[in-house]
Amino acid sequence: xxxxxxxxxxxxxxxxxxxxxxxxxxxxxxxxxxxxxxxxxxxxxxxxxxxxxxxxxxxxxxxxxxxxxxxxxxxxxxxxxxxxxxxxxxxxxxxxxxxxxxxxxxxxxxxxxxxxxxxxxxxxxxxxxxxxxxxxxxxxxxxxxxxxxxxxxxxxxxxxxxxxxxxxxxxxxxxxxxxxxxxxxxxxxxxxxxxxxxxxxxxxxxxxxxxxxxxxxxxxxxxxxxxxxxxxxxxxxxxxxxxxxxxxxxxxxxxxxxxxxxxxxxxxxxxxxxxxxxxxxxxxxxxxxxxxxxxxxxxxxxxxxxxxxxxxxxxxxxxxxxxxxxxxxxxxxxxxxxxxxxxxxxxxxxxxxxxxxxxxxxxxxxxxxxxxxxxxxxxxxxxxxxxxxxxxxxxxxxxxxxxxxxxxxxxxxxxxxx
Amino acid sequence: xxxxxxxxxxxxxxxxxxxxxxxxxxxxxxxxxxxxxxxxxxxxxxxxxxxxxxxxxxxxxxxxxxxxxxxxxxxxxxxxxxxxxxxxxxxxxxxxxxxxxxxxxxxxxxxxxxxxxxxxxxxxxxxxxxxxxxxxxxxxxxxxxxxxxxxxxxxxxxxxxxxxxxxxxxxxxxxxxxxxxxxxxxxxxxxxxxxxxxxxxxxxxxxxxxxxxxxxxxxxxxxxxxxxxxxxxxxxxxxxxxxxxxxxxxxxxxxxxxxxxxxxxxxxxxxxxxxxxxxxxxxxxxxxxxxxxxxxxxxxxxxxxxxxxxxx
Numbered sequence: 159x160x161x162x163x164x165x166x167x168x169x170x171x172x173x174x175x176x177x178x179x180x181x182x183x184x185x186x187x188x189x190x191x192x193x194x195x196x197x198x199x200x201x202x203x204x205x206x207x208x209x210x211x212x213x214x215x216x217x218x219x220x221x222x223x224x225x226x227x228x229x230x231x232x233x234x235x236x237x238x239x240x241x242x243x244x245x246x247x248x249x250x251x252x253x254x255x256x257x258x259x260x261x262x263x264x265x266x267x268x269x270x271x272x273x274x275x276x277x278x279x280x281x282x283x284x285x286x287x288x289x290x291x292x293x294x295x296x297x298x299x300x301x302x303x304x305x306x307x308x309x310x311x312x313x314x315x316x317x318x319x320x321x322x323x324x325x326x327x328x329x330x331x332x333x334x335x336x337x338x339x340x341x342x343x344x345x346x347x348x349x350x351x352x353x354x355x356x357x358x359x360x361x362x363x364x365x366x367x368x369x370x371x372x373x374x375x376x377x378x379x380x381x382x383x384x385x386x387x388x389x390x391x392x393x394x395x396x397x398x399x400x401x402x403x404x405x406x407x408x409x410x411x412x413x414x415x416x417x418x419x420x421x422x423x424x425x426x427x428x429x430x431x432x433x434x435x436x437x438x439x440x441x442x443x444x445x446x447x448x449x450x451x452x453x454x455x456x457x458x459x460x461x462x463x464x465x466x467x468x469x470x471x472x473x474x475x476x477x478x479x480x481x482x483x484x485x486x487x488x489x490x491x492x493x494x495x496x497x498x499x500x501x502x503x504x505x506x507x508x509x510x511x512x513x514x515x516x517x518x519x520x521x522x523x524x525x526x527x528x529x530x531x532x533x534x535x536x537x538x539x540x541x542x543x544x545x546x547x548x549x550x551x552x553x554x555x556x557x558x559x560x561x562x563x564x565x566x567x568x569x570x571x572x573x574x575x576x
Numbered sequence: 577x578x579x580x581x582x583x584x585x586x587x588x589x590x591x592x593x594x595x596x597x598x599x600x601x602x603x604x605x606x607x608x609x610x611x612x613x614x615x616x617x618x619x620x621x622x623x624x625x626x627x628x629x630x631x632x633x634x635x636x637x638x639x640x641x642x643x644x645x646x647x648x649x650x651x652x653x654x655x656x657x658x659x660x661x662x663x664x665x666x667x668x669x670x671x672x673x674x675x676x677x678x679x680x681x682x683x684x685x686x687x688x689x690x691x692x693x694x695x696x697x698x699x700x701x702x703x704x705x706x707x708x709x710x711x712x713x714x715x716x717x718x719x720x721x722x723x724x725x726x727x728x729x730x731x732x733x734x735x736x737x738x739x740x741x742x743x744x745x746x747x748x749x750x751x752x753x754x755x756x757x758x759x760x761x762x763x764x765x766x767x768x769x770x771x772x773x774x775x776x777x778x779x780x781x782x783x784x785x786x787x788x789x790x791x792x793x794x795x796x797x798x799x800x801x802x803x804x805x806x807x808x809x810x811x812x813x814x815x816x817x818x819x820x821x822x823x824x825x826x827x828x829x830x831x832x833x834x835x836x837x838x839x840x841x842x843x844x845x846x847x848x849x850x851x852x853x854x855x856x857x858x859x860x861x862x863x864x865x866x867x868x869x870x871x872x873x874x875x876x877x878x879x880x881x882x883x884x885x886x887x888x
């Protein structure tokens with residue numbers, strides 16, 4: 159893309175061409191480039207080659223799973239019924255996608271329209287994260303074609319998973335509607351855009367409700383397994399609130415991380431508004447994340463104190479707990495605080511990446527590593543790892559595809575000119 | 577401007593209301609506590625009598641029409657099998673198994689039969705989001721494979737590590753576990769196949785409440801023989817199958833740290849939050865919105881609803 163720019167070629171960024179004609183869908187899909195130009199830039203992109211390798215290996219493995227059963231690609235463990243697909247795909251992707259409801263609330267509920275340049279990125283991050291969490295779930299379920307059963311056929315309303323299922327489904331549709339405004343703009347469907355915009359507050363409020371509950375519910379799922387999850391990662395009264403609170407820095411830091419990657423690799427797609435505002439927005443999001451992290455730390459210690467689990471600190475598991483807390487919660491908090499205080503955007507970004515890894519570690523600890531701590535450690539099957547990586551690569555590819563096209567990082571010029 | 581405010585308020589309320597309707601009463605089954613059906617059947621297992629002959633395993637295999645095992649039922653080398661540092665457990669091909677445990681104080685090993693304990697308030701049942709499990713009035717915990725989605729939450733929830741899954745089935749993977757021979761025997765009041773087959777009369781079949789009395793009497797009448805504890809009387813809210821033993825239960829591989837209350841009790845705190853959030857949040861956040869945006873533009877920066885409505 160950079161190379162094309164030197165030839166004076168600009169990507170499509172308005173509903174009308176310079177000469178006043180409308181863009182066709184095909185032209186929009188090709189970013190306003192000719193087919194040759196488009197293929198040329200796609201081939202020059204090294205990430206595409208990496209994706210090609212991953213897909214060449216991974217997609218056959220995913221097909222293999224559906225032809226030869228779950229047992230063929232996992233260890234089919236009775237003691238670890240949930241492996242990487244849920245441990246990573248569901249329990250990590252969902253908190254990292256909490257960004258949608260938070261930025262939605264900031265802009266729409268609290269009326270902080272100065273955060274608008276990042277709002278759509280946060281909404282899209284939420285939508286894609288949830289969508290791919292469901293993709294992971296479909297790979298993991300024994301009978302994925304029955305996914306709608308808890309909705310329409312057979313109800314188990316006392317189950318936490320029932321709540322998770324309902325809320326993720328409803329929230330996913332709320333997010334589709336929220337992001338659809340960008341899509342309607344892109345295809346030029348003004349009435350659809352206006353219709354959705356009118357319901358914004360309603361959509362945002364339902365987003366907050368649903369997010370509060372199912373972020374917490376993912377934690378509450380482990381309350382069914384007292385004794386299986388190590389006590390340091392288990393707290394009957396606080397599990398849901400720990401998962402909910404940690405999802406706040408998780409979502410915010412994920413937006414910082416994604417915007418960092420975007421500003422370094424897709425700057426051509428960002429408009430001036432996004433680029434000029436990103437620095438202060440990064441610091442502002444970092445503030446939110448830092449507040450979330452400090453609340454989370456206090457809650458973590460309250461949880462240990464409440465169940466009087468101090469003795470576990472002096473065991474091997476205690477050391478692992480401290481590793482997670484010091485390296486991926488307290489250290490990023492310190493980095494973020496220093497970065498905020500001295501207005502160092504770069505440091506805030508490092509802190510954000512660390513926080514994201516911290517969330518990954520925490521969820522994997524709860525779901526896999528500190529799970530069955532009295533039995534043995536499950537190491538996922540290598541095909542299971544390949545599938546998890548492949549789906550993640552599809553996630554990134556989809557993310558990039560949408561960012562390159564829809565007005566997420568830029569504003570349609572026709573509207574900016576108003 | 578007030579017109580827009582009211583419209584947005586209504587929209588928010590409607591969305592909140594819809595969210596409530598879309599989340600049916602989650603508390604319905606969670607409230608209260610359930611101590612089992614009064615006439616539910618149970619089995620008392622006296623570990624002191626078991627000699628590890630594995631006859632019960634064979635009987636179960638036959639009754640439930642399970643595939644032939646890799647090693648025959650009279651092969652006692654299975655007691656030495658260790659997988660991932662663990663002794664044998666129930667699988668999709670074996671609903672009950674017997675394990676041998678070496679004790680600290682005596683030379684004699686102790687044998688323990690493992691199968692579904694048919695809890696009074698089963699964790700598998702309460703964790704299932706399609707309600708595939710059922711606790712029958714006869715005392716069995718049974719499972720309907722036709723609604724199972726395959727999330728395997730029940731396997732996470734079971735405190736005894738009992739349910740197994742047919743991972744290798746492509747089109748119809750299901751949970752497999754002991755069902756107290758419900759279909760073929762219990763429904764007609766007959767004892768399960770394993771109980772009937774036992775040559776040592778390790779297991780006594782009867783009403784749970786009667787058996788509990790027998791268990792305590794047996795402990796009282798034989799001073800020094802038994803540990804003074806009936807495992808399964810209180811554990812996780814009480815189980816249909818329960819055990820008495822001459823050795824401390826932890827030496828026989830039992831989890832002695834299980835809570836006395838049903839597993840679902842851990843989750844009730846969270847379930848109680850649900851209706852609170854559903855009802856309070858819409859008003860709270862719509863209120864925040866009104867407070868935060870009073871006197872400011874209600875619209876989006878790039879929103880032209882203002883101009884349009886002004887134009888009508």
